[in-house]
Amino acid sequence: MSVEYLHTMIRISDVDAALKFFCDGLGLQEVRRVDNEGGRFTLVFLASPEDLARFQANPSDEKGLPPGLPMIELTHNWDPEELEGGRNFGHLAYKVDDIYAATERFQKLGVTINRPPRDGRMCFVRSPDGISVELLQKGDPLPPKEPWASAENIGTW
Numbered sequence: 001m002s003v004e005y006l007h008t009m010i011r012i013s014d015v016d017a018a019l020k021f022f023c024d025g026l027g028l029q030e031v032r033r034v035d036n037e038g039g040r041f042t043l044v045f046l047a048s049p050e051d052l053a054r055f056q057a058n059p060s061d062e063k064g065l066p067p068g069l070p071m072i073e074l075t076h077n078w079d080p081e082e083l084e085g086g087r088n089f090g091h092l093a094y095k096v097d098d099i100y101a102a103t104e105r106f107q108k109l110g111v112t113i114n115r116p117p118r119d120g121r122m123c124f125v126r127s128p129d130g131i132s133v134e135l136l137q138k139g140d141p142l143p144p145k146e147p148w149a150s151a152e153n154i155g156t157w
Contacts, residue, residue, distance in 0.1 A: 015044065043074070
C-alpha cells in the first residue's frame with residue numbers, strides 16, 4: 001500500500017481569528033482558499049515559508065500546489081456549530097528559530113501560553129478554537145530565560 005501525506009484539517013469558527021493565530025502568530029502563509037457556496041464552507045490551506053521554499057522546485061499539481069507540501073487545512077462551516085474536543089485532536093508541532101521570540105509574539109497577540117518555554121526547548125499555545133500547538137526550538141535548547149524560566153503552566157495542552 002502506498003500513502004502520501006496531504007494535510008491536517010482543523011475546524012474553525014472564525015476565519016479571521018484563526019488566520020491571526022496561524023499567520024500572524026505562527027508565521028504560516030495562505031497558499032489556497034476555496035469558498036464552496038453549495039456546501040456552505042470555506043477551506044483555507046496554510047504552509048510554512050520554509051516548506052514553500054523547499055517544495056517550490058517541484059512541479060505543481062492541478063490545484064497549483066507542489067505535491068507533498070505539508071499544509072494545514074482550516075475548515076470553516078458557514079452554519080453555526082459547536083466546536084469541541086480540540087484537545088482530543090492532539091496537537092500540531094512546529095520547529096521555530098527562537099522559542100522565546102515565538103512565544104513573545106503569541107503573548108503580544110493575547111494568546112495564553114499554556115506551557116511556557118521554561119527549558120528553552122518547548123512551548124504550547126492554543127488556537128482560538130482550542131487546538132493545541134507545540135513550538136519546539138530548532139537545534140539545541142536555548143539557555144533558560146526569564147520571565148519564562150519561572151512561568152507556571154496555565155490550563156492544559
